[in-house]
Amino acid sequence: MLKEFKEFALRGNVLDLAIGVIIGGAFGKIVTSLVNDIIMPPIGVLLGNVNFSDLYWNLSGGNYASLEEAQAAGAATINYGLFINTIIDFVLVALVVFFIVKFFNELRRKEEKPAADPTTKKCIYCKSEIAIEATRCPMCTSQLE
Numbered sequence: 001m002l003k004e005f006k007e008f009a010l011r012g013n014v015l016d017l018a019i020g021v022i023i024g025g026a027f028g029k030i031v032t033s034l035v036n037d038i039i040m041p042p043i044g045v046l047l048g049n050v051n052f053s054d055l056y057w058n059l060s061g062g063n064y065a066s067l068e069e070a071q072a073a074g075a076a077t078i079n080y081g082l083f084i085n086t087i088i089d090f091v092l093v094a095l096v097v098f099f100i101v102k103f104f105n106e107l108r109r110k111e112e113k114p115a116a117d118p119t120t121k122k123c124i125y126c127k128s129e130i131a132i133e134a135t136r137c138p139m140c141t142s143q144l145e
Contacts, residue, residue, distance in 0.1 A: 027093070027096075028089075028093065031089055031092050031093050031096070032085075032089050034092065035085055035088045035089050035092060036053070036085060039088065040052050040053075040085060040088070051081070052081040052082075052084050052085055053067070053081050053082055053085060054066050054067050054081060055067075055079075055080055055081025055082075055084070056070065056077040056078060056079045056080065056081060056082075057077060057078040057080065058070055058075055058076075058077055059075070059076040059077060059078065060075040060076045060077075062075055067079060067081070118132060119131070119132055120132055121134075123137040123139065123140060123142065123144065124142075124144070125137065125140050125142040126139050126140040126142070128140070130144075
């Protein structure tokens with residue numbers, strides 16, 4: 001049983017999947033940092049110094065200056081600012097994945113291009129290679145159709 005598990009775990013697809021998950025996790029952190037640290041601050045400034053991560057609805061009725069205070073007090077909140085950040089994260093990841101898939105599909109299409117039209121054919125009588133436009137075989141001198 002241990003041998004079967006080792007064969008399964010070391011199979012190429014499993015290793016490729018593991019590497020993809022690890023790289024995907026690291027890529028997710030990069031995108032989250034891009035959104036939270038680079039994209040959202042200028043948008044917040046344009047909208048009147050709004051910090052999206054501090055946007056929330058307080059369901060408990062108390063007054064809190066920030067989301068951190070509300071969470072520290074144990075207040076029930078709907079964190080729609082964090083949700084907006086997460087949506088932007090998703091859109092950016094989906095956009096990057098779309099462009100990566102599009103790039104690889106274009107590479108695959110270039111590899112799969114059909115071969116050029118043939119320039120030779122086989123003589124039906126002697127089976128030698130002759131020009132496609134030939135009307136008589138130069139090897140056996142047979143008349144071709």
